[in-house]
Amino acid sequence: MGRKTPSGNSSSESDLEIKVQPRNSGPEECDQRLHSRPPQIPPPNYQPYKKWPPWLVPIIIIVNIVLFIFVMYVNDCPRNSNNCFGIDFFGRYAFQDVHENPLLGPSTTTLQKLGALDVNKVVEGKQIWRLFSCMWLHAGVFHVAANMLSLLFVGIRLEQEFGFCK
Numbered sequence: 001m002g003r004k005t006p007s008g009n010s011s012s013e014s015d016l017e018i019k020v021q022p023r024n025s026g027p028e029e030c031d032q033r034l035h036s037r038p039p040q041i042p043p044p045n046y047q048p049y050k051k052w053p054p055w056l057v058p059i060i061i062i063v064n065i066v067l068f069i070f071v072m073y074v075n076d077c078p079r080n081s082n083n084c085f086g087i088d089f090f091g092r093y094a095f096q097d098v099h100e101n102p103l104l105g106p107s108t109t110t111l112q113k114l115g116a117l118d119v120n121k122v123v124e125g126k127q128i129w130r131l132f133s134c135m136w137l138h139a140g141v142f143h144v145a146a147n148m149l150s151l152l153f154v155g156i157r158l159e160q161e162f163g164f165c166k
Helices: 027-036 056-075 087-093 108-114 119-123 130-136 141-162
Strands: none
Touching: 056 087, 056 108, 056 130, 056 141, 119 130
């Protein structure tokens, strides 16, 4: 376990010389330098990034609500069905019966007419436009309300953080 020194003698590892570099300054000087500087305070209007004013998400929300009102106008429940909900208050915009549409919305035939997703019509009928129109249709008030509230709370925050392009 020993090493041979240049003189030929073996030495143990405990005989090895360890050199320690002296510090440039003692711990007292280091403490003084840390406490002598005032703490760095960021400027009052400091923002690590620029917040983007949201405009795209509110437009999408407005378009969705307007399209739902249009779908209910096209539905015209009192004219096309005997079982309507809210005829006295909503008139032409009354909802289909709760047994037909529990989300308080239009009939399935109205949704199909306006572009609801139907695989047979897309594949066999080559109606590719249904892939895009179905994203804007909602089955009822509860559906559009849940989607728009989630878009409002999540979408606006994301648009503020990242802008509308990202």
